[in-house]
Amino acid sequence: MGLITALLLLAIGYLLGSIPSGYLAGRWCKGIDLRELGSGSTGATNVLRQVGKGPALVVFVIDVAKGAAAVLMAGSLLPGHDWIQVLAGLTALAGHIWPVWLGFKGGKAVATGLGMFLGLAWPVGLACFGIFLTTLTLFRIVSLSSVLAAISLPLLMAASTDGSAKVVVALVAMALVIWRHRSNLQRIVAGTEPKIGQKR
Structure with a gap:
């Protein structure tokens, strides 16, 4: 394994992830800075609330693609090196x-995390997406859906693979998503977290 190739893949992974799709959607469609509105996140949920359904869908697809592309590129250039794929996704x-x-202030990594796991183990990624959609249908709360999908991730990954690298990254991703949603969890407990169709 070439060290330079591995480091380059990690740098490319970061640059892919940092493409500010949500921020650009806000600027281009409404001339707003999403970091100053709603949740302050540049992810698809805040785009949905502040900009609209069409831009939010585009941002979601791009954010998923960012995570998948980082993993698939690493797998293509350095096949068989699970840890490099995992690190590229991270x-x-x-x-x-x-x-x-954007001054190191972006989104909450749910869509990009989905893309990463679709690249690493697509059945696990699809199963988590199914849990997300089911929870969203029942409760109409994006943050709750994201957290429950994240919690299920390491369990599904452990059940579907023997690769320790993928289980470890699932645990890390779960921790990141929960940490990024800590204020949402407080509002869920308090009963003040907005549902789909409501603005903050």
């Missing part, structure tokens, strides 16, 4: 959460 998550272009 750097994409880091780029999405802490984008260099």
Whole structure:
């Protein structure tokens, strides 16, 4: 394994993750800075609330693609090196959460995390997405859906693979998503977390 190739893949993963799709959607569609509105996140949920359904869907797809691309590129250039794929996915998550272009203030990594796990183990990624959609349908709360999907992730990964690298990254991703949603969890407990269709 070439050390330079591995480091380059990690750098590319971060740069892919840091593509500010949500921020650009706010600027281009409404001339607003999402970091100053709603949750302050540049993710698809805040785009949905502040900009609209169409831009939010585009942002969601792009954010998923960022995570998947980082993992698949690493797997293509360094096949058989699970840890490099995992680290490339994690750097994409880091780029999405802490984008260099936006003063290190980005999104909550749910869509990019989904893309990462679709690249690493697509059945697990689809199962988590199914849990997300089911919870969202029942409760109409995006943050709750995201957290429950994240909690299920390491369990599903452990049940579907013997690769320790993928289980470890599932645990890390779960911790990141929960940490990024800590204020949402407080509002859920208090009964003040907005549902789909409500603005903050």
